[in-house]
Amino acid sequence: xxxxxxxxxxxxxxxxxxxxxxxxxxxxxxxxxxxxxxxxxxxxxxxxxxxxxxxxxxxxxxxxxxxxxxxxxxxxxxxxxxxxxxxxxxxxxxxxxxxxxxxxxxxxxxxxxxxxxxxxxxxxxxxxxxxxxxxxxxxxxxxxxxxxxxxxxxxxxxxxxxxxxxxxxxxxxxxxxxxxxxxxxxxxxxxxxxxxxxxxxxxxxxxxxxxxxxxxxxxxxxxxxxxxxxxxxxxxxxxxxxxxxxxxxxxxxxxxxxxxxxxxxxxxxxxxxxxxxxxxxxxxxxxxxxxxxxxxxxxxxxxxxxxxxxxxxxxxxxxxxxxxxxxxxxxxxxxxxxxxxxxxxxxxxxxxxxxxxxxxxxxxxxxxxxxxxxxxxxxxxxxxxxxxxxxxxxxxxxxxxxxxxxxxxxxxxxxxxxxxxxxxxxxxxxxxx
Ligand code: ADP
Numbered sequence: 001x002x003x004x005x006x007x008x009x010x011x012x013x014x015x016x017x018x019x020x021x022x023x024x025x026x027x028x029x030x031x032x033x034x035x036x037x038x039x040x041x042x043x044x045x046x047x048x049x050x051x052x053x054x055x056x057x058x059x060x061x062x063x064x065x066x067x068x069x070x071x072x073x074x075x076x077x078x079x080x081x082x083x084x085x086x087x088x089x090x091x092x093x094x095x096x097x098x099x100x101x102x103x104x105x106x107x108x109x110x111x112x113x114x115x116x117x118x119x120x121x122x123x124x125x126x127x128x129x130x131x132x133x134x135x136x137x138x139x140x141x142x143x144x145x146x147x148x149x150x151x152x153x154x155x156x157x158x159x160x161x162x163x164x165x166x167x168x169x170x171x172x173x174x175x176x177x178x179x180x181x182x183x184x185x186x187x188x189x190x191x192x193x194x195x196x197x198x199x200x201x202x203x204x205x206x207x208x209x210x211x212x213x214x215x216x217x218x219x220x221x222x223x224x225x226x227x228x229x230x231x232x233x234x235x236x237x238x239x240x241x242x243x244x245x246x247x248x249x250x251x252x253x254x255x256x257x258x259x260x261x262x263x264x265x266x267x268x269x270x271x272x273x274x275x276x277x278x279x280x281x282x283x284x285x286x287x288x289x290x291x292x293x294x295x296x297x298x299x300x301x302x303x304x305x306x307x308x309x310x311x312x313x314x315x316x317x318x319x320x321x322x323x324x325x326x327x328x329x330x331x332x333x334x335x336x337x338x339x340x341x342x343x344x345x346x347x348x349x350x351x352x353x354x355x356x357x358x359x360x361x362x363x364x365x366x367x368x369x370x371x372x373x374x375x376x377x378x379x380x381x382x383x384x385x386x387x388x389x390x391x392x393x394x395x396x397x398x399x400x401x402x403x404x405x406x407x408x409x410x411x412x413x414x415x416x417x418x419x420x421x422x423x424x425x426x427x428x429x430x431x432x433x
Contacts, residue, residue: 013041015399016183022427035150081407184217186372257353375403
């Protein structure tokens with residue numbers, strides 16, 4: 001079992017796999033460790049849409065989305081907080097990134113409505129992407145993937161990162177490396193860390209995340225002096241259920257209605273508010289939960305149907321029966337729905353479609369982290385920076401563990417593309433030093 005390698009990659013999601021493959025392609029001896037019993041991380045459960053510019057897929061579809069459009073859109077969505085130099089690298093290399101993915105046998109088509117998004121043709125499955133990466137990784141004898149192996153600490157010598165302490169089936173040991181690439185993902189399963197940087201989002205759950213996303217990379221790197229950026233911005237969803245986040249439109253649609261109630265079967269917020277404002281309202285309720293309630297009209301919509309199916313919503317012919325099935329007080333829920341249907345509202349909801357058409361649907365939901373926008377500060381070589389802005393020798397990063405590309409808001413698909421573009425840069429630079 002190798003304990004000395006050229007490059008140690010920590011984390012086996014999309015970002016870690018791309019950087020490990022790239023470093024192996026350059027001839028380095030690479031060890032990728034993954035703490036879970038399987039590869040994939042949150043990349044596995046992601047829709048893996050891509051944002052890319054000036055690609056042949058867009059050209060063939062007669063759609064114009066230039067590198068400059070890509071940069072502008074990313075800066076605007078992030079409220080001008082993203083790092084322009086890094087965003088430019090992402091946009092300029094997105095076509096090459098797409099071409100590489102196509103060379104691995106993955107297939108993409110245009111998103112139905114968005115000029116900037118390409119989606120996988122075989123449906124929205126990260127598992128296809130991880131399978132393609134795994135197959136590519138298996139080509140290299142100089143790349144070892146070690147599962148069930150968790151990095152616990154970065155090892156420093158003379159101010160340089162020279163490896164990591166790890167814990168595996170065979171106990172604890174140190175892996176020495178010329179360079180370490182952190183690819184440990186985000187904070188989806190780290191409500192404690194989210195709350196530390198962003199108190200109003202405290203109390204979330206890991207409902208939407210895979211188990212490994214506990215912020216280890218951020219903890220290990222900040223412990224040796226790394227800087228973080230944009231940690232106060234976090235993408236949360238207010239209505240998450242195990243394995244599926246209910247689209248907020250099922251309660252925010254002004255015309256057809258739908259409401260949220262708490263454990264007392266009482267409304268507590270303007271359901272049409274932005275989802276990021278809805279998050280702290282849900283988190284504040286008893287047990288941190290809300291009940292999504294809607295009627296047959298909402299059930300007819302695409303998002304309504306999906307919620308019933310994927311969030312396993314309970315149905316009933318009357319509001320009383322629905323309340324009983326959900327464990328809510330029937331009289332209280334009837335009173336709440338009646339008041340709402342009569343237009344009584346103390347939260348400023350402007351128009352209120354009625355909840356009157358049977359059957360009625362309901363389910364318990366809670367807030368959960370969807371994406372970590374902030375993270376470790378890095379530069380164009382994917383070197384991790386210290387709090388003075390200087391690279392920490394020997395330490396690189398890639399993927400959701402990084403901050404700087406998203407600012408206050410992420411363009412969907414920049415993350416998956418970022419894993420490819422910066423994964424390649426990290427792999428190359430880690431070998432170069
Ligand atoms: P990204 O999109 O950035 O690749 P993912 O969530 O897909 O993020 O992958 C991150 C991976 O890193 C997960 O599979 C997770 O289990 C793994 N991981 C997190 N912390 C550690 C750690 N301390 N040691 C090893 N692997 C880790």
